[in-house]
Amino acid sequence: MSHITQVFRPNYKALIAYLTVGYPDIATTEKAAITLAGSGVDIIELGIPFSDPLADGATIQKASHQALEQGITPEVCLEVARKLHQKITTPLVFMTYYNPVLNFGLEAFCRSCVEAGASGLIIPDLPPEEGEELEVATQKHHLDLIYLLAPTSTEERIATVAKRSRGFIYLVSLTGVTGARQNLPAELEDFVRRVRQKASQPLCVGFGVSSPEQARRIARIADGVIVGSHLIRLIEEDATLSSLRNFTLSLREALDG
Amino acid sequence: MTSRDRPDHRGYFGPYGGKFVPETLMSALSELEEAYNEARGDADFQREFQELCREYIGRPTPLYHAQQLSAKIGGATILLKREDLAHTGAHKINNAVGQGLLAKRMGKRRIIAETGAGQHGVAVAAACAKLGLNAIIYMGEEDIQRQSPNVHRMKLMGAEVRPVSSGSRTLKDAINEALRDWVTNVHDTYYLLGSVVGPHPYPMMVRDFQSIIGEETKEQVLAIYRRLPNYLIACVGGGSNAIGLFHPFFNEAQVKFIGVEAAGRGLGTNQHAATLAAGKRGVLHGTKSYLLADDSGQIRETHSIAPGLDYPGVGPEHSYYKDSGRATYVAVTDAQALEGFELLSQTEGIIPAMEPAHAIYYAAKLAADLSRDQLIVINLSGRGDKDLDIVRKLAGAEP
Numbered sequence: 001m002s003h004i005t006q007v008f009r010p011n012y013k014a015l016i017a018y019l020t021v022g023y024p025d026i027a028t029t030e031k032a033a034i035t036l037a038g039s040g041v042d043i044i045e046l047g048i049p050f051s052d053p054l055a056d057g058a059t060i061q062k063a064s065h066q067a068l069e070q071g072i073t074p075e076v077c078l079e080v081a082r083k084l085h086q087k088i089t090t091p092l093v094f095m096t097y098y099n100p101v102l103n104f105g106l107e108a109f110c111r112s113c114v115e116a117g118a119s120g121l122i123i124p125d126l127p128p129e130e131g132e133e134l135e136v137a138t139q140k141h142h143l144d145l146i147y148l149l150a151p152t153s154t155e156e157r158i159a160t161v162a163k164r165s166r167g168f169i170y171l172v173s174l175t176g177v178t179g180a181r182q183n184l185p186a187e188l189e190d191f192v193r194r195v196r197q198k199a200s201q202p203l204c205v206g207f208g209v210s211s212p213e214q215a216r217r218i219a220r221i222a223d224g225v226i227v228g229s230h231l232i233r234l235i236e237e238d239a240t241l242s243s244l245r246n247f248t249l250s251l252r253e254a255l256d257g
Numbered sequence: 258m259t260s261r262d263r264p265d266h267r268g269y270f271g272p273y274g275g276k277f278v279p280e281t282l283m284s285a286l287s288e289l290e291e292a293y294n295e296a297r298g299d300a301d302f303q304r305e306f307q308e309l310c311r312e313y314i315g316r317p318t319p320l321y322h323a324q325q326l327s328a329k330i331g332g333a334t335i336l337l338k339r340e341d342l343a344h345t346g347a348h349k350i351n352n353a354v355g356q357g358l359l360a361k362r363m364g365k366r367r368i369i370a371e372t373g374a375g376q377h378g379v380a381v382a383a384a385c386a387k388l389g390l391n392a393i394i395y396m397g398e399e400d401i402q403r404q405s406p407n408v409h410r411m412k413l414m415g416a417e418v419r420p421v422s423s424g425s426r427t428l429k430d431a432i433n434e435a436l437r438d439w440v441t442n443v444h445d446t447y448y449l450l451g452s453v454v455g456p457h458p459y460p461m462m463v464r465d466f467q468s469i470i471g472e473e474t475k476e477q478v479l480a481i482y483r484r485l486p487n488y489l490i491a492c493v494g495g496g497s498n499a500i501g502l503f504h505p506f507f508n509e510a511q512v513k514f515i516g517v518e519a520a521g522r523g524l525g526t527n528q529h530a531a532t533l534a535a536g537k538r539g540v541l542h543g544t545k546s547y548l549l550a551d552d553s554g555q556i557r558e559t560h561s562i563a564p565g566l567d568y569p570g571v572g573p574e575h576s577y578y579k580d581s582g583r584a585t586y587v588a589v590t591d592a593q594a595l596e597g598f599e600l601l602s603q604t605e606g607i608i609p610a611m612e613p614a615h616a617i618y619y620a621a622k623l624a625a626d627l628s629r630d631q632l633i634v635i636n637l638s639g640r641g642d643k644d645l646d647i648v649r650k651l652a653g654a655e656p
Contacts, residue, residue, distance in 0.1 A: 051555040052429065052541065054436045055279045061423060073553040098277055099539045103554025125277045125540070129267065150281035152443060157283060175281050176441040 003091040003119040004144050004167035007042045008202040013219040013255040014168075016204055017248065018045040018095065018228030021080050022072035023063035024235070029080060032235055032244060037088040039245045040252025044084075045122065045228070048077045048096035055097075055124040057179030059229040074100050074109070078116040085117025093120040093146065093167075098130075106134050110141040120144035120167045128160050135164065146170055151191045155198070162199035168224065171195060171205045180210035180230040184217065192221040212254035219255045227251065263574070268457020271580065273573035276456040278436070278543045285443045290458040292363045297465070302358065309354050310469060313387060314344045316351075318470075320477035320634070325604040326621070333627035335620060336486070337637045338474050338502065341609065345379050345410075347639030348470060348498045349451060353380035355466035357388045360447035367442065370449040371395045371435040373428030373494070374565035374612065375407025376639055377451030382416035392416035395434040397426040400564050407643050425558040428494075428568045432542050452495025453572030456543030460572050467501025474634055475505055482632060488623065490515045491636035492616045493586065494530065494566035496575045498638035503584065513585070515623075516575060517616045519561035520588035528560035531588035532571040533579050541570040547579070562591035562647060563611035565639070589615040595651065597621065598641065610639035611647060 007014050017036045021029050033044050049064035049072055056064070074096070081092050094113060101109050101123065113121065120143055126134065128147055138145040144167030149158060152175060161169060171192060174185050188205070195203055205218045206226025215225045227248075234243045268274045276286055296302040310316040318339045327335045340348035353370075360368055368390045372378030378394040385392035394411055398420045401408055411418050424430035432455075439448045453460045453467075471489075478486050489506060491499035493516040506512045521529035529535065536547040541556055549557040549569040561567040578584035589597070594611060597618030602608045609617060613636065620635045627633075641648075 051424070052433055054433050054542070055440065057437075065424075068555060075553075097540075099541060099548075099550065099556070100554035102539055103550060103552075124279050125543070127276065127278065127280055127283050129283075130275050130277055148280045150279070152281050152284045154284050154287075157280075172279075172281060175443050177437050 002142070002144050002167055004043060004093070005202070007091060008168070008223050014042040014202070014204065014224030015040055015248065015251055015255055016043040016045060016206070016224055016226040017041045017231055018047060018226065020047040020049055020060060020063040020067055020232060021077040022049065022067035022070055023232065024066065025070065026076070026080060028235065030084060032241055033084050034088060035241050035245050036248055037090040039248040041090060041248055043091050043093055045093045045095045046077060046081055048074050048094055048100060050097040050100055053097060055177055057177040057229060059180070059232050060178050063232050074104055078112050081116040081118050091119040092117060093122060094118050095122040098123050098126045101134070106137040110137040110143050113143055114141045118143070120146050122146045122170060124148060128164050148172055149195055151175055151185065151187060158195055158198050162201070165201055168202040168204050169195065169199055170226065171203055171222065173205050173207045173209070176207065178207055178229050180233065181208035184208055184214055189221050212250045215251045216254040216257070225251065225255065264457060264461050268461070270574045270577035273544070273546050273576040274457055274460060275545050276543060277540045277545065278456050279440055281440045281443060286456055286458070293359060293458055293462050296359055296362060302362065306355055306358055309358070310351070314350050314354060315342065316469065317473040317477070318342050320474055320481070323605050326601065327624070329604050330621050330624045332629070333624040333631035333633050334629055335624055336478070336632060336634045338470060338634055340470060340498065340636060340638045341607070341640035345383050346642065347376040347380065347610065348467060348501060349377040349380035350383065351469055351501070352451065352463050352466040352497065353377065353384040353449065356449045356462070357384035357390060360390060360449065361388055363447065365445060365447035366390050367393070367446045368449050369393045369395065369435050369438050369446055370451060371428065371431035372451065373400055373431065373567060374563070374610070375400065375404040375411070375643060376565060378416070378418070379407050379410045381449050382411040382414040385416065386414045394418050395421050395431040395438070397421045397428060397431050399426040400428065403647060404564055404643055405646070427564065429556065436542070452497040453500050453574060454495040454542055454544060454570055460544065460574055463497050464500045464504055464574060467497050468504045470498065470501035470636065471503060471505035474502060478632065478634065485509055485512050486632040486634045488513045488515060488633045490517065490616050490620045490633060492517045492566060492612045492638065493533065493571060493575060494519070494568045494612065495570070496572040498636050500572060500574055502634070502636045507583070514578065514583060515619065516584055516586040517619045518586060518588045519563055519566035519615060520590040521560040523590055524588060527557065529588065530559035530561045530567050530569065532569060533575060533586040534588040544573050546573040546576045547571055562594055563615065565610070565612040566615065587619055589618050593618045595648070598648065607637070608641035609637055610641045611644045613638045
């Protein structure tokens with residue numbers, strides 16, 4: 001059992017939170033991660049910024065851009081993970097695009113992730129068709145490669161991801177890019193049900209989540225909720241991070257209730 | 258393996274190509290591939306495409322013997338494939354009409370596209386007006402400024418032009434935005450990609466629609482000269498006009514292919530767009546190919562006087578041609594391209610677009626060292642009216 005799968009247990013809903021490493025600066029990322037760990041977050045996704053984040057909406061685009069301008073590299077992100085791993089026990093997962101990973105070297109990157117204390121990888125532009133090489137490298141180093149499914153995924157694709165995703169399956173709630181939304185689509189329940197019929201992994205829903213009500217709705221059908229862009233905005237708005245803390249606590253409460 | 262066998266069923270040209278896109282788009286790509294394969298084998302579809310090529314685009318475009326240019330250089334015989342005479346003034350229309358027909362066949366009426374120089378945007382706007390489709394064109398703010406005549410043309414033909422303000426505000430960022438739109442509106446939207454880049458099946462499909470350039474060239478050169486050309490020369494940004502010319506000659510090993518990239522302010526600076534000459538392997542915009550990136554794998558900003566070449570990636574089939582040695586890739590600077598621009602304007606009374614001006618410069622240098630019986634075909638992929646502002650500004654900036 002991996003660090004990630006240990007998070008999921010009967011009658012418990014996981015809360016997964018995303019941070020862009022280095023936005024607005026490294027000290028804030030570290031402080032925010034520690035805050036999240038202490039306010040009911042079960043897994044922290046550390047985003048390694050990429051110059052062309054085509055699955056991301058305006059909020060994460062801007063955060064990535066500013067992080068890159070400050071010279072954030074994959075090496076710096078690994079260092080941040082290493083430090084955090086010494087301070088908190090919350091499993092860490094890297095989220096980034098394929099080119100920085102490929103550039104680092106698949107094998108070297110996986111080894112470095114494990115050395116830094118990370119437990120998994122999410123690569124939104126790497127569908128299973130293209131993921132075999134990285135699967136080999138992640139399995140060798142006992143990292144979970146987490147695949148995504150979307151409302152447009154066919155039954156055949158759901159079956160493939162159900163066979164190959166490790167840790168959990170990331171369900172993209174809507175057709176679109178990341179970013180806070182007022183409403184999640186009406187078909188969400190059907191989508192989760194379709195995946196549940198084929199997959200035995202925990203199912204976590206992300207993209208668009210920005211309120212405890214949405215989290216509660218997701219908790220009724222899925223095993224975890226993923227929140228990202230809204231957290232970035234809260235960090236922007238309130239440097240003391242108390243808004244961040246209050247919001248994640250409210251999500252935790254919604255999931256536990 | 259013959260050229261017709263490539264790409265393989267996973268969309269790979271050797272180690273290059275594939276589909277590196279968010280899960281949301283994977284089904285749409287499969288649907289597109291299926292629809293395209295059906296259309297490709299459908300005589301009615303092909304007939305309709307051929308008819309539009311003839312009646313709407315004005316094909317075949319001439320293969321023109323540039324006598325004055327050849328005489329001035331005093332070397333090889335230079336022929337120009339006159340894609341600048343195609344409707345809307347560039348080769349881009351071939352692909353826009355082909356994919357426009359496919360979109361219509363698939364029942365998708367909302368068309369999105371990216372554009373750099375604006376030539377693809379203009380072609381999409383025209384094809385959509387003609388075929389009764391709605392066009393939304395993403396264009397970087399920087400390109401909107403430097404290619405404003407094309408922005409007016411697109412709007413005049415009923416397209417909506419959406420400015421892109423992220424990143425370098427050029428073609429790369431316009432593609433990002435178009436992909437984000439597609440991810441969001443995938444149910445009713447057709448992405449009409451303008452070059453041989455992006456995820457499978459785009460590099461294959463765009464190549465096929467552009468191959469009419471090389472097919473006509475072959476027929477024309479054989480009819481006039483009774484033999485194949487010695488060199489085919491074309492500029493390479495994403496690489497669609499070059500692949501369109503090269504592909505039908507793939508199996509004719511004696512025909513040499515030369516792709517000319519943009520060396521911008523010089524390969525020694527970071528201000529160029531010579532992806533094959535100076536790049537490394539990676540993944541950008543859904544395809545594995547050569548690209549320009551820094552030590553951390555972040556995509557670099559590029560520079561070229563020619564907006565259509567100002568792109569940090571390149572089509573996967575070109576990467577395959579490079580590694581296999583089938584084609585040679587060279588790079589020409591802004592200043593040299595400007596010389597090519599003036600040379601053709603003055604010798605032949607033909608104002609080329611800044612993109613093929615790169616190919617003209619290189620071809621002229623090469624031709625000087627060759628004998629008259631050597632035939633060089635340059636793909637004159639577009640006309641230069643759109644670039645007059647750029648040239649005027651440069652002239653004004655000189656002391």
